[in-house]
Amino acid sequence: MVCQAQAGNRDALEQLITRHQAWIYNIVLRMVYLPQDAEDATQEILVKLITKLSTFVGKSSFRTWLYRIVVNHVLNMKRGRADMAGWTFTRYSDSLDATPDMDLPDPSSVPADMQLLVDEARIGCTSGMLLCLDREQRLIYILGEIFGVTDLVGAELLEISRENFRQKLARARRDLHNFLHDKCGLVNEANPCRCAKKTQGFMKAGYVNPQDLLFARKHVARVRDVAEKKSEDLNALDQAYAELHRDHPFHEPADFVNSLRTLINGTDFRSTLELE
Numbered sequence: 001m002v003c004q005a006q007a008g009n010r011d012a013l014e015q016l017i018t019r020h021q022a023w024i025y026n027i028v029l030r031m032v033y034l035p036q037d038a039e040d041a042t043q044e045i046l047v048k049l050i051t052k053l054s055t056f057v058g059k060s061s062f063r064t065w066l067y068r069i070v071v072n073h074v075l076n077m078k079r080g081r082a083d084m085a086g087w088t089f090t091r092y093s094d095s096l097d098a099t100p101d102m103d104l105p106d107p108s109s110v111p112a113d114m115q116l117l118v119d120e121a122r123i124g125c126t127s128g129m130l131l132c133l134d135r136e137q138r139l140i141y142i143l144g145e146i147f148g149v150t151d152l153v154g155a156e157l158l159e160i161s162r163e164n165f166r167q168k169l170a171r172a173r174r175d176l177h178n179f180l181h182d183k184c185g186l187v188n189e190a191n192p193c194r195c196a197k198k199t200q201g202f203m204k205a206g207y208v209n210p211q212d213l214l215f216a217r218k219h220v221a222r223v224r225d226v227a228e229k230k231s232e233d234l235n236a237l238d239q240a241y242a243e244l245h246r247d248h249p250f251h252e253p254a255d256f257v258n259s260l261r262t263l264i265n266g267t268d269f270r271s272t273l274e275l276e
Contacts, residue, residue: 002062006053010264013053014257017046020063024070025253026223030142030245031074031135033082033127035214039254041080045073046256050263064156071157075135087131089179096125096183096193099201112210119216121202122186122195126244127215129176137172144169146245147227177241187240220249 004012024045029038048069056065107114130138143149143157144165154165185191202208224246257264 002053002056006056013050013264014261017049017257017260018255020049020066021046021256022250022253026250027070027139027142027147028074029251030127030130030146031138032080033131034080035251037080037082041073041077042253043256043259044077045070046260047263048073050260060156064153067157068159071139074139082128082131083135085131087128089129089132089175092129092132093179093183096198099198099205101192101194101197102200104196105200105203110210112213113218116213116216116218117203117208117210118196118199120208120213121199123215123248124202124207125195125198126184126186127248129179130245132179133172133176137168137175140165140168141172141176145173145242146223173241180241180244184244186244215249217249217251220251222246223248223250226250 001012001015005016021042025038025042028041028045029035032038032041049066052069056062104114104118110117112120130141133141140154140158144151144154149157151162151165151169154169155162158165160168180186181188183191183193185193186195199208203210224243227246227250
């Protein structure tokens with residue numbers, strides 16, 4: 001399929017985009033938090049796929065080649081709206097403490113299912129915690145802990161040693177899991193923070209919009225359904241914390257083929273493939 005796309009076969013190129021766009025989008029979404037920013041970054045990455053495809057010579061698998069583009073893009077892209085907020089675990093903790101515990105609103109007063117609102121609060125809050133990691137830590141945690149990428153693949157993608165990947169993942173896991181252990185009641189029941197109690201406070205603060213839910217959906221696939229389970233070197237507590245994020249939806253993005261079709265079908269298609 002790659003060879004066909006390199007030769008100018010538009011259908012083959014569209015199939016490559018269709019095959020990889022959801023995975024790219026879901027990685028990027030967890031890096032940038034906001035779906036619109038994730039869509040923009042995903043499209044930028046797919047444009048790079050189109051324009052750099054001629055440089056793929058088969059020294060690695062196509063998947064490794066493509067996801068190195070993804071890794072380099074998300075590590076070097078300009079700071080998005082969520083990054084601009086400058087979240088740290090200390091600031092995040094203070095923000096949660098400043099959000100009052102409140103009963104859920106009257107179901108008749110909101111335009112969304114109550115459970116979806118609580119899910120939106122839970123997913124949004126635990127997604128936001130990832131922003132407290134620096135960009136490299138965040139990416140390594142997303143790849144290694146949420147999507148179950150092995151140290152061999154992770155090392156290939158970041159072009160570091162397997163030992164270095166494991167060390168960086170361990171530090172990211174320690175920082176995030178320590179925060180979860182100290183603050184979040186989802187796993188550590190000794191903590192008083194509860195998603196249902198924070199939902200209305202998040203609504204008043206503008207983090208949850210009942211008319212425009214960013215994350216919660218009915219009948220969706222979960223990350224755990226599509227990402228291979230990890231078993232090596234995880235104790236039960238670390239696995240429980242990782243499951244908070246593996247329980248998040250695996251989002252189906254917009255069809256980027258449609259938005260890129262002008263580029264794909266342009267009269268300069270072959271010359272585009274020759275660009276670096």
